[in-house]
Amino acid sequence: MSQAGRTDAELVRRCRGNDADAWNELVERYSRYVYAIAVRGFRLSEEDAEDVFQDVFTRVYTRLDSLRDDTALRPWIAQLTRRRCLDALSARRDVPADEELTKEGSSDLSDVEEAFEVREALAGLSEACQDILDRFFTRDQSYKTIADELEIPSGTIASRIARCLGRLRGELEGRNQDDEGSRD
Amino acid sequence: MAGDYLELQLGDFLDRLSADGLAPGGGSAAALTVAFSARLVAMVARSTLAWEEAAGVAAQANAIGERAVELADTDGRVWEDALTALRDAEAGADDDPRRDFALEQKLEAAAAAPLEIASLGADAAALAALAGEHGDATYRADAAAAAALAAGGASAAAHLVRVNLGVRSADPRLARALASEQAAHDVAARLLESHR
Numbered sequence: 001m002s003q004a005g006r007t008d009a010e011l012v013r014r015c016r017g018n019d020a021d022a023w024n025e026l027v028e029r030y031s032r033y034v035y036a037i038a039v040r041g042f043r044l045s046e047e048d049a050e051d052v053f054q055d056v057f058t059r060v061y062t063r064l065d066s067l068r069d070d071t072a073l074r075p076w077i078a079q080l081t082r083r084r085c086l087d088a089l090s091a092r093r094d095v096p097a098d099e100e101l102t103k104e105g106s107s108d109l110s111d112v113e114e115a116f117e118v119r120e121a122l123a124g125l126s127e128a129c130q131d132i133l134d135r136f137f138t139r140d141q142s143y144k145t146i147a148d149e150l151e152i153p154s155g156t157i158a159s160r161i162a163r164c165l166g167r168l169r170g171e172l173e174g175r176n177q178d179d180e181g182s183r184d
Numbered sequence: 185m186a187g188d189y190l191e192l193q194l195g196d197f198l199d200r201l202s203a204d205g206l207a208p209g210g211g212s213a214a215a216l217t218v219a220f221s222a223r224l225v226a227m228v229a230r231s232t233l234a235w236e237e238a239a240g241v242a243a244q245a246n247a248i249g250e251r252a253v254e255l256a257d258t259d260g261r262v263w264e265d266a267l268t269a270l271r272d273a274e275a276g277a278d279d280d281p282r283r284d285f286a287l288e289q290k291l292e293a294a295a296a297a298p299l300e301i302a303s304l305g306a307d308a309a310a311l312a313a314l315a316g317e318h319g320d321a322t323y324r325a326d327a328a329a330a331a332a333l334a335a336g337g338a339s340a341a342a343h344l345v346r347v348n349l350g351v352r353s354a355d356p357r358l359a360r361a362l363a364s365e366q367a368a369h370d371v372a373a374r375l376l377e378s379h380r
Binding site: 136137142143154157159161162163166169 | 237244251311364367
């Protein structure tokens with residue numbers, strides 16, 4: 001199974017077994033997420049974000065056994081990160097940290113969460129779907145360019161993208177249902 | 185002065201468009217025409233409940249619309265740069281290779297934005313074709329209108345590519361712009377004909 005296809009629960013089980021590769025994979029999978037919450041969500045400086053990053057993964061390493069639901073790794077890491085970011089803000093300024101979170105910051109935080117969820121859901125799609133969505137939405141390629149490079153009829157590109165988006169929505173809805181189930 | 189069009193009310197943008205000065209000009213107007221087209225397609229798709237791909241088409245249309253609005257801004261900026269360089273060149277000495285090279289670079293940059301706008305026009309028209317085929321009957325006239333707008337935007341943009349590249353007919357960028365224009369017009373002609 002590819003790294004992208006391994007579930008968080010499987011990853012957690014392997015980390016609990018002291019599998020060094022699994023730990024590396026966990027850090028690789030969540031490093032950008034933690035960093036994005038710190039920088040985009042809480043507007044921390046790079047230096048503070050680096051401190052948060054180190055602290056969060058140290059806590060994940062030492063407290064993984066306290067995670068009650070192996071499928072809830074991401075919300076747990078998000079919670080650890082948010083708390084550590086608030087600590088960092090409090091330490092830097094003489095104002096209550098909660099008041100530092102503006103509506104804009106909260107919105108950015110929500111964007112980070114959403115972007116990460118989409119990225120995870122994308123990994124559940126076929127390579128063909130991942131490729132065509134990446135070309136259109138990330139690389140801003142035109143239908144003509146996509147058709148030429150993939151050697152498929154230009155008139156079918158928009159429909160293919162629409163179908164892949166439908167599958168992506170299915171993946172996301174499945175994940176959200178899983179998340180709600182894991183909170184019960 | 186170019187820039188920050190995204191921050192303007194539509195009326196303010198139109199006032200700027202009609203004011204004297206360099207930008208916004210034809211490229212920005214063409215880009216916004218394509219944006220109108222794309223957003224109309226999104227409206228048709230969202231209004232059609234019994235179309236499985238509707239949400240995916242609306243998402244693509246909105247993405248194209250956003251890119252077109254960004255290009256309205258970009259086009260104004262690069263065209264203003266190019267025109268300033270052109271006027272400097274006209275006022276300067278006759279033979280200055282470095283200045284001529286810099287001017288050529290700016291004109292090429294000024295051609296790149298309308299080339300993208302023409303391409304987005306073709307893509308918006310392709311989505312309008314889908315909306316015209318699968319959209320709710322109540323909204324198919326809007327799909328045809330979207331295709332007509334896309335074709336108009338693509339034509340205007342292709343014309344600006346031709347002008348900014350200095351009428352070098354063999355340039356592959358001009359061929360791409362003209363192909364985009366043709367693709368958008370084919371869709372528009374088909375959809376408009378179906379409503380006669």
